[in-house]
Amino acid sequence: MAVSRRRFMTSVVPGSALAAVSSSQLLSALGSAARADSPVGDVVGKITVGYQGWFACKGDSAPINGWWHWSADMSQSPSPSNTTIAAWPDMREYTNTYPTAYANLNNGRPATLFSSYDQQTVDTHFRWMRENNIDTAALQRFNPMGGEGPTRDAMATKVRTAAEANGRKYYIMYDVTDWTNMQPEIKTDWLNKMKAHTTSPAYAMQNGKPVVGIWGFGFNDPKRPWAPAPCLEVVNWFKSQGCYVMGGVPTHWRRGVEDSRPGFLDVYHAFHMISPWMVGRIGTIADVDHFYTNVNLPDQADCDAHGIDYQPCVLPGDVTTRQRRHGDFMWRQFYNMVRVGAQGIYISMFDEYNEGNQIAKTAETLASVPVNSGMLALDEDGTACSADYYLRLTGDGGRMLKGQIALTATRPTPPVVSGGGGDTTNLARGKAVAASSHNMNFIPPNAVDGDSNTYWESASNAFPQWIQVDLGAAVPVGRVVLKLPPPAAWQ
Incomplete structure (x- = not known):
């Protein structure tokens, strides 16, 4: 099985050997640029999300027939000792779910997961993109030539169906990690299989050409070992096929150091668009600003000088290592990339629960996380965040990129959308709770998990009963609202 780029990290930290440029050097570069701006298309001027679509479960009928990317040993059900994920998805909108070997969630509900092989899963993800203006x-x-190939082929068709149904665009991005015979096989795959998808009205076009991404050329690690010549030949081959070629390149592509092999600058300059990788390179707002000055500004100047569209990465941050800071970390990246003048923005990633950098809906509180799993929820820093928060944040970042809202360093997106009428924060949500009794699995935490389909039920035929919530501090309370479950849940 291919090892994802999420496992490749460098030792780069703020203050390491990064080439700074002076403002006079930068202005000189900009002033002499032979700029060939691409017009707005399906990637220029737009928000693009990386979509893995690589989760499968036993019993989902996928050809791979296993817990693909959920488990370290995909023949066995995922559990705390057999897992590849760092964050737990919010499971409330999936029709088909699959039981795991995790303990129940903290709210007592079974710990189930989705399969990307179910069309409803992909439809749901692309609906979320549509609802949040993700383009x-x-x-x-x-590498589709091995055992993963049939499942990946099917996923391309499922993505096409979902994109067409939701008015979104998509394109194929080849990740060359561990692809030993890449040079001939990537061409064969494109001609025999993936090129057929360009007939879809949903297939992304830029400058009148179908978009193809190639991620991984020039990375300084043994999983992408090629010399510059074969990589350049592949880029030029796709260009000869009439494609607009996007390159996922190392962070330090321009200087050919650290995560980039030397001698690849001609390869990088051959791409129509470049998108330097950022996962594992930044983790704080200070990191973001450091890279803006020392990496992003000179990157943009180099792209301007060579007529290349610049599409920097923006990431929400790893939940596990508490990088997100309830959206401020991600918003600072949006702000910096818009003010740098980027032609587009690439979100790393949509559904990357493995590294905890997903924007797709995620468990809001520990109530929706398996007991003793060690995973955190979106409220890990004490700020309540709705499951869709990072989707909404991405939507607002896109509006700022497109000039639909003003450039602002202040995040406009609230972590939880109120119902209007002033501050309606649910102070009880996810807090410690106790009760006089409970019946079966209808435990007290269900009353404060934010899910109207779960509820607390006291022991039968015994009164009075009580429930108590510890808010954790003295806070002003405007009102107390008690709700019954909807009929579908309570019958």
């Missing part, structure tokens, strides 16, 4: 998805395609 384009880059479907990751690792």
Whole structure:
């Protein structure tokens, strides 16, 4: 099985050897640029999300027939000792779910997961993109010549169906990780299989050409070992096929150091668009600003000088290592990339629960996380965040990129959308709770998990009963609202 780029990290930290440029050097570069701006299309001027679509479950009928990317040993059900994920998805909108070997969630409900092989899963993801004004998805395609190939082929068709149904765009992004015979096989795959998808009205076009992504050329690690010549030949081959070629390149592509092999600058300059990788390179707002000055500004100047569209990465941050800071970390990146003048923005990633950098809906509180799993929820820093928060944040970042809202360093997106009428924060949500009794699995935490389909039920035929919530501090309370479950849940 291919090893994802999420496992490749460098030792780069703020203050390491990064080439700074002076403002006079930068202005000189900008002033002498032979700029060939691409017009707004399906990637230029747009928000693109990386879409893995690589989760499968036993019993989902996928050809791979296993817990693909959920488990370290995909023949066995995922559990705390057999897992590849760092964050737990919000499971409330999936029709088909699959039981795991995790303990129940803290709210007592079974710990189930989704399969990307179910069309309803992909439809749901692309509906979330539509609802949050996310324009384009880059479907990751690792080496399809082995055992994963039939499942990946089917996923391309499922993504096409979902994109067409939701008015979104998508394109194929080849990840060359561990692809030993890449040079001939990537061409064969494109001609025999993936090129057929360009007939879809949903297939992304830029400058009148179908978009193809190639991620991984020039990375300084043994999983992408090629010399510059074969990589340049592949880029030029796709260009000769009439494609607009996007390159996922190392962070330090321009200087050919650290995560980039030397001697690849001609390869990088051959792409129509470049998108330097950022996962594992930044983790704080200070990191973001450091890279803006020392990496992003000179990157943009180099792209301007060579007529290349610049599409920097923006990431929400790893939940596990508490990088997110309830959206401020991600918003600072949006702000910096818009003010740098980027032609587009690439979100790393949509559904990357493995590294905890997903924007797709995620468990809001520990009530929706398996007991003793060690995973955190979106409220890990004490700020309540709705499951869709990072989707909404991405939507607002896109509006700022497109000039629909003003450039602002202040995040406009609230972590939880109120119902109007002033501050309606649910102070009880996810807090410690106790009760006089409970019946079966209808435990007290269900009353404060934010899910109207779960509820607390006291022991039968015994009164009075009580429930108590510890808010954790003295806070002003405007009102107390008690709700019954909807009929579908309570019958």
